[in-house]
Amino acid sequence: MLMATSDRNLALAAAGGDAAAFSTLLERQYDRLFRLCFRLTGSQHEAEDLTQDICAALPAKLQGYRGDAAVTTWLYRVAVNAAHDRRRRHASHTRAAEGWGDWEVNRRASDADTAQAVDWLTQAMRALPEDLRDTLALVLDDMTHREAGEVLGVSEGTISWRVSEAKKQLAQIRAAEIACTGTTEAP
């Protein structure tokens, strides 16, 4: 909590125009931010693009920070919103490549992520509806349901429901995958 307190002070100083505070804060939070971006997008390539978007917009966003939420909560909210914006921008693209197809396009775009398990995870995450994916990304990042609810602007109960729903769907995907093992080798 000591860390969180001083993050908050840094963020407030940065909001007031202190460049050094801003740099320190960003250095401190960057890895965490990137990790979340990866979980929100599912590929290193996209995660880096998303992180860049967030970094570019962060100074302006930070001016609105009043210190009433923890920095991480606030930052995650920024990240989730940025991910949403990004998805919306790619809406037509996404519409053409829903679900597995989406993953397929991305897999071609980035030649990373070859390990089988990772593939499964990425696929599975991408197969989930957006709200479940966001929720899972946050919960898997050691956030409590309450914190995740704060970030996403929904109640704690909703998060709990979403988590169980996500688990259900993941189980289904896994079952479906076991049923037809050739899927991962689609062209």
Place this chain on the structure above:
Amino acid sequence: MTDDLEDLKKLMDAATPAPDADTKALNIALAQKNFADLQGSRDDLRPTSDRPRRGVFSGVRNMLDALNTRAGLTASTALIAVGLVVFTPIGQNLLNPGDLTEGGVRAVAPRDDGQQVIGGRETKEEVQEPLAKSSSDLDALIQDLEVSVAPAPQVEAIEAEALSDAAAPSVQSAPAESFATGAIVAQQAAPSDRRAMRSLPVSPVVVADESVAIPAPANTEAFANEAPNPVKVTGDDPVSTFSIDVDTASYAVVRNSLTNGYLPNPEAVRVEEMVNYFTYDYPAPTNGMAFQPTVSVTDTPWNPDTQLIRIGLQGEVPEMADRPPLNLVFLIDTSGSMNQPNKLPLLKQSFRLMLSQLRPEDQVAIVTYAGSAGLVLEPTDAGERTTILNALDRLGAGGSTAGQMGLQMAYATAASMAREGDVNRVVLATDGDFNVGLSDPERLKDFIADKRDSGTYLSVLGFGRGNLDDATMQALAQNGNGTAAYIDTLGEAQKVLVDQLTGALFPIANDVKIQVEFNPAQVSEYRLIGYETRALRREDFNNDKVDAGDIGAGHQVTALYEVTPVGSPAQLNDPLRYGDSAQVNVVSDELAFLRLRYKAPGESTSKLIETPINADAASDAGFAAAIAGFGQLLRDSSYIGDWSYADAIALANATKGADAFGYRAEAIQLMRLAQSLSE
């Protein structure tokens, strides 16, 4: 199910790649750049004072705002730059001497393709001729420019670029600084053009920076003032007590308002500070006295039936050759609001001026405060000019204002510099925006008073307008045994920090109190002009614990009383039907009796000076009276009848005297401005 989630989490952790170091560096750099950009642009939105939106330039500004294409903006900028050269006195100065030849001409059209640029007409020869003897050629050039500029939004980008190229050298290659500044003024179409023009010859850098932050109006100024002193009946209340005040901040604020084209807020006018801005011809103290009181009686300019008593104090000017070493801690506000040309850049220049007045054995340290306080310059001998100047130059504005933390650090630094016999002073430079960390002004005052008693004094320099917290400045300086000055131009910086540096920094008498007892047999009514914020209770005069104002080396203090002689038709209060309660015990011709108390620096018991005020001490209050009248006009005082600005101007002109530095001439100019503005 929980296990599933745990598995998933493990999987996810394993899958999450480490961020790419290069991309990370790039992203962070991007964020930092955006952050920096944002700080610059934010000042556009910050409240500032430079209020004048009226006047000639506002139209130009509106036009610039309306022209949103790059071509249009650039073209109009070039046009205005040329216009300034031709139509302003500064520009004319450039045109008249023969030295504006190549440079100035190139400034307009340096390129070979110049003739293409300007309306497709063959103007190259015209331009490259030795510069026009008269301005008619330039007029033609302007018309050419206008031809090409008129359909501004349609001007092609290439033309715009060429034009901007043409305009740009005018900034760099112009032979005289003032020309460069003029061009910049044109570019920003400064809303504060009048002030900018005024400061042109002395502070080109100041004006140049104005392009960075174009102020937007909003005003959070707070001024310390009280209702004007009322007329008192001598029979009821024969004793008037007040603390002296050597501040001059109010005059500079008034000047800044007037030159910006609006009448000052009456709250901002403290008459005594206006009167004390000027020096008068008082005899110097003799035989070791700290100061010499001079008393004179004259007719009141605005009322033929009353008299004006002028009490003048002249502080001794100690031998500066053997003055004690000086330890100065500059406490500089570098909050975001200081990022305006009339704030931080002016501050830097002012301190640069001041530095030349210091001796090698003096020490200087710089503490800044913004979001956090920091020691920017360790205590350094004033001889190491380069080190100090570099530290000054590195200062940049950003962040909010943690004033209290800064003050504490400044005092701590001052304490570390203190040596036996030295004079320690913290010089606080701010736009008055103590918005963080100062929860309790009273505690801050106590803190400063406490430090004052331990020998470290505080002076306050105010910069900029908009959120100038005059009240806080006054409170801090009054509690810190220092002076509060408002610096709006480099000229003022020269007066405060160079000409009067010794007075500002070396106290010769502390807690100077004035008490005047009027003789009811001679004076039926009296009124102290100004000093409203300095009133003391009668019993506090003899109480050495009560703080009062201080006089620095060479300082002058002037106080004016308007008194109504017994039997004068100007008497406002009718005599009581049943007689006065006060019995006149001593029959005397004296108008009043003046008592002064002061402490020598470092001492805790006061000394008393007494002198009677006789009606025959007639002399000419002169210029002080004119300024006092001017101040009362600005305050809408009801005591000056139908005395007008015209009368003030006439009186000031008649009593201007030698006026070596032109301060009085400037005051008369201000009176004229006020006269026009009030109509």
